[in-house]
Amino acid sequence: MEPRGLPLVIVPFAVSGVIHLVRPETFEPIVPKPLREWSRELVLASGVAELACAAGLLHPRTRPAAGLASAALLTAVWPANAQMSVDLGRRANRRRDAKSLTAFAVSLARLPLQVPLIKIAWAAGRP
Structure with missing residues (x-):
């Protein structure tokens, strides 16, 4: 059974993940100052992570791992x-x-x- 509200996580992750990869400069200024040395890498990695989480949440078999990863990612960002x-x-x-x-x-x-x-x-x- 799909948890209520799951599209509220999947859709923004999918959209944001694409934007992270296509226009990383959009997100680089919001990387916290102590991590700015690696801002491009962090933005690209978070975009890939968002897309992976969105895809994983779509299928019941991968949803448990993707759900935990998504919660961790949302907390990390x-x-x-x-x-x-x-x-x-x-x-x-x-x-x-x-x-x-x-x-x-x-x-x-x-x-x-x-x-x-x-x-x-x-x-x-x-x-």
Whole structure:
């Protein structure tokens, strides 16, 4: 039986994974500062991981391992999402325009939304 909400993990992973591979420069600025030396490699690796998790969640046989991997991946990238919010907050404070403030607000709202995605992925990992 497919856990409720599984497409909420699969679709963003698939879309984001492709973007990570096609336009890695989009994600490099949000790699936390201590890891910036390896930002390109980390972005590409996370894109591959997202695609592998999305594919693994599709099939019941691979879903348990993919669910646990997805929960771990979502937890691992949380610092990058937090870094993105910090950076967007600084930009919004400097620019004080609607676009910057909106981007900052969206990034803040996204952080707690990752918790239900982790729970869905974790549930998928339990046979």
